[in-house]
Amino acid sequence: xxxxxxxxxxxxxxxxxxxxxxxxxxxxxxxxxxxxxxxxxxxxxxxxxxxxxxxxxxxxxxxxxxxxxxxxxxxxxxxxxxxxxxxxxxxxxxxxxxxxxxxxxxxxxxxxxxxxxxxxxxxxxxxxxxxxxxxxxxxxxxxxxxxxxxxxxxxxxxxxxxxxxxxxxxxxxxxxxxxxxxxxxxxxxxxxxxxxxxxxxxxxxxxxxxxxxxxxxxxxxxxxxxxxxxxxxxxxxxxxxxxxxxx
Numbered sequence: 734x735x736x737x738x739x740x741x742x743x744x745x746x747x748x749x750x751x752x753x754x755x756x757x758x759x760x761x762x763x764x765x766x767x768x769x770x771x772x773x774x775x776x777x778x779x780x781x782x783x784x785x786x787x788x789x790x791x792x793x794x795x796x797x798x799x800x801x802x803x804x805x806x807x808x809x810x811x812x813x814x815x816x817x818x819x820x821x822x823x824x825x826x827x828x829x830x831x832x833x834x835x836x837x838x839x840x841x842x843x844x845x846x847x848x849x850x851x852x853x854x855x856x857x858x859x860x861x862x863x864x865x866x867x868x869x870x871x872x873x874x875x876x877x878x879x880x881x882x883x884x885x886x887x888x889x890x891x892x893x894x895x896x897x898x899x900x901x902x903x904x905x906x907x908x909x910x911x912x913x914x915x916x917x918x919x920x921x922x923x924x925x926x927x928x929x930x931x932x933x934x935x936x937x938x939x940x941x942x943x944x945x946x947x948x949x950x951x952x953x954x955x956x957x958x959x960x961x962x963x964x965x966x967x968x969x970x971x972x973x974x975x976x977x978x979x980x
Contacts, residue, residue: 764858766951772859773951776943778840779833780888780930786836787829787893791822800824804897814904821897830889837863837885838878847877865942872938884941888930895929919960927959 764772774781795801802823805816840863847864864880867873872883899921908921931952938944 766954768859769948770951770954772861773948774955775859776861776863776948777888777930777934779837779885780892780934781927782836783829783833783889783892783930784896784926786832786889787825787896790828790832791820791825794824794828810905812905812907814907816904817897817900818904821900826890826893826897829893830886833889833892834882834884834886837881837888841877841881861942863943866945867938867941870939870941884938884943887937888934891933892926892930895926898929899923899925923960924956927956931956 791801800822801819803817803819804821804823804826805818807815809815844860844862847862847868863884864873864877867880867884872887873880874883902925903921934941934943935946935949935952936944
């Protein structure tokens, strides 16, 4: 669905027209840049946490006697390296994506009614409703909770696709997982999933607030900050026994 944005000088609103549907989203007002970055992270939180969920599914499900099921099936390419490696499993991909969907359902259930489509981006502060503007989006299926589940699963899936893409590139460069202290390619461990989830949101979420152009600069800032954030969570997970390595 094509979205056309129109701006008028002195007008603080953005009009998105699609077919015969007109949606208006006033631009971010009094919130400072840091606040907008936190707002962006909040809206994309189910996607950003998908890696953690996938790690837990990959670690705990095999303890029940099911899995792990590596996505690449143990196959290697002509360079002699695995396609993705043992760290990327179907139980992690599917479980992580679906858990992101459930997290989005929980968020929407706790937030209650969706603001009107004319509500300003960030009008409710940092904790803006993630389904704002989604009334006519492709993933809106009528019920708010099912819509939230589809949205969260979508974000989680693309996060994990980005993570697997980074793993694929690492192995083609011979930078597979090594040692107990650090990764040989920390940026490939962190940036692809953030880039992929933001890119998917901007390209495919139509009239949703998550696709709003005003979030693009904060997205770039979050991508730059992601390696630090990711490293901190990994160290915490390692300390409490959720991860086998601190990266």
